[in-house]
Amino acid sequence: MKSLIRKELAFYLNNPLGYIVITLFAVFANFMYVKDIFVNGSASMRPFFDVLPWLLMIFVPALTMRMIAEEKRTNTLEVLLSLPISEAQIIGAKFVASVILTGIGLLLTVGLPLSLLVLTGEVGSSIYLPEILVGYLGVMLMVCGYVALSLFYSGLTSNQIVAFLASVVTIFFLIIFSTDFASGSIPTALQGVFNYLSPATQLAGFVKGIIDFRAVLYFISFSLLFLFLTIVDIEKRK
Amino acid sequence: MIELKKVSKQFGEVQAVRDVSFGAKKGDIIGFLGPNGAGKTTTMRLIMGLIHPTSGTVEILKSNPITNRLQTLTHIGYLPENNPLYGEMQVQEYLSFVADLKNVNDKEIVAKIISSVDIEEKLTAKIEELSRGYRQRVGLAAALIGDPDILILDEPTSGLDPIEQEKIKKLIIKIATRKIIIFSTHILSEVEDVANRLIIIAKGTVVYDGEKPKRAGAVEKLFKKLVQ
Numbered sequence: 001m002k003s004l005i006r007k008e009l010a011f012y013l014n015n016p017l018g019y020i021v022i023t024l025f026a027v028f029a030n031f032m033y034v035k036d037i038f039v040n041g042s043a044s045m046r047p048f049f050d051v052l053p054w055l056l057m058i059f060v061p062a063l064t065m066r067m068i069a070e071e072k073r074t075n076t077l078e079v080l081l082s083l084p085i086s087e088a089q090i091i092g093a094k095f096v097a098s099v100i101l102t103g104i105g106l107l108l109t110v111g112l113p114l115s116l117l118v119l120t121g122e123v124g125s126s127i128y129l130p131e132i133l134v135g136y137l138g139v140m141l142m143v144c145g146y147v148a149l150s151l152f153y154s155g156l157t158s159n160q161i162v163a164f165l166a167s168v169v170t171i172f173f174l175i176i177f178s179t180d181f182a183s184g185s186i187p188t189a190l191q192g193v194f195n196y197l198s199p200a201t202q203l204a205g206f207v208k209g210i211i212d213f214r215a216v217l218y219f220i221s222f223s224l225l226f227l228f229l230t231i232v233d234i235e236k237r238k
Numbered sequence: 239m240i241e242l243k244k245v246s247k248q249f250g251e252v253q254a255v256r257d258v259s260f261g262a263k264k265g266d267i268i269g270f271l272g273p274n275g276a277g278k279t280t281t282m283r284l285i286m287g288l289i290h291p292t293s294g295t296v297e298i299l300k301s302n303p304i305t306n307r308l309q310t311l312t313h314i315g316y317l318p319e320n321n322p323l324y325g326e327m328q329v330q331e332y333l334s335f336v337a338d339l340k341n342v343n344d345k346e347i348v349a350k351i352i353s354s355v356d357i358e359e360k361l362t363a364k365i366e367e368l369s370r371g372y373r374q375r376v377g378l379a380a381a382l383i384g385d386p387d388i389l390i391l392d393e394p395t396s397g398l399d400p401i402e403q404e405k406i407k408k409l410i411i412k413i414a415t416r417k418i419i420i421f422s423t424h425i426l427s428e429v430e431d432v433a434n435r436l437i438i439i440a441k442g443t444v445v446y447d448g449e450k451p452k453r454a455g456a457v458e459k460l461f462k463k464l465v466q
Binding site for chain 1: 287289311316323324327335336338339341
């Protein structure tokens with residue numbers, strides 16, 4: 001499986017596409033936070049984590065859309081399936097590679113808490129580092145869910161753009177129905193369901209520095225469900 | 239070592255192959271002939287376990303390629319139709335990747351294969367920059383890694399010029415000992431030069447399975463008689 005992961009990573013890291021997408025994400029993520037930092041007047045990373053579900057909604061599908069769709073278009077998936085490796089290994093490797101790539105993007109945002117640490121230190125205050133670490137943990141769990149969902153759509157089509165759009169739209173609706181903006185337009189009985197299904201709602205606890213095991217379970221189940229569906233879809237085509 | 243018994247495959251309304259039965263043993267070099275859409279690729283994909291038969295059974299080395307897929311695939315080398323490869327990879331990188339996935343850790347084995355298909359001078363070239371002939375040799379090298387007992391080659395000379403076709407034909411003959419080779423082709427002379435057995439498939443059904451006729455031009459006559 002290591003070779004498969006290396007192959008996926010090598011494609012992005014030997015190709016301007018990977019650097020462009022990761023850099024764009026880092027620029028937007030840093031900018032969205034920095035532009036308001038002095039207006040907010042508080043040394044908290046919460047506004048940063050609050051915006052990440054929306055930013056990653058674009059970034060993760062952009063990285064993941066080609067993973068299976070391109071293999072199908074060029075028929076290299078048949079080459080992989082003719083080798084003694086299982087479908088689960090193929091999908092697992094693509095999943096791990098995508099999570100690593102997104103992790104690299106997130107790594108480029110650690111300058112923000114470090115800057116906060118310096119700035120607050122200068123005024124004799126400090127930020128609470130464990131809260132930030134738990135926030136990053138929550139974001140990585142959310143990334144796993146986004147990657148699994150995007151891989152699923154990438155496996156359904158050989159068109160990368162279709163895979164990208166389907167992933168973005170699905171994540172958008174998962175998030176939007178839990179916001180105040182849209183929750184008024186859905187029946188009260190369903191509001192709890194949509195709230196529960198929203199990655200942004202599940203992330204909220206982590207942003208406050210709380211490791212909520214129900215949310216951990218949600219992200220793990222969400223990821224496993226879509227990885228399972230992706231594998232089943234490949235097997236079903238036989 | 240390969241046994242297909244009354245194998246049929248249906249895609250929706252389309253009956254791709256119907257009641258295909260044949261066996262193959264070591265030393266068989268089977269030329270698999272048929273017009274476009276006759277069911278050659280479907281049959282090969284059924285042998286590989288890439289698709290499941292609608293009815294009938296496929297056995298590879300007395301094992302089911304669907305239920306024992308991973309174990310069966312260690313014995314088969316496959317060159318798919320149009321030879322899909324990762325264009326962004328270098329030749330050496332690609333072959334090492336395939337070797338890793340086939341659990342072949344001995345670099346000397348890979349080096350020998352590289353030498354046998356004569357691609358040493360292209361090892362650092364990107365696959366997308368290679369000529370069609372070289373790409374075909376890379377695909378063949380990948381299929382040969384792991385010294386498989388069975389080689390399934392789907393139109394290995396398709397789109398090649400006569401000189402490259404000749405090279406690939408010689409390669410197949412060179413590697414044929416102690417193996418089963420099934421290769422599909424449209425080029426009838428290729429079967430005369432390379433195969434020792436002939437299977438002709440038309441409209442999804444095997445219409446000839448036997449020794450290759452020995453007289454020059456006899457394969458073409460037989461093919462035309464059975465297919466047209």
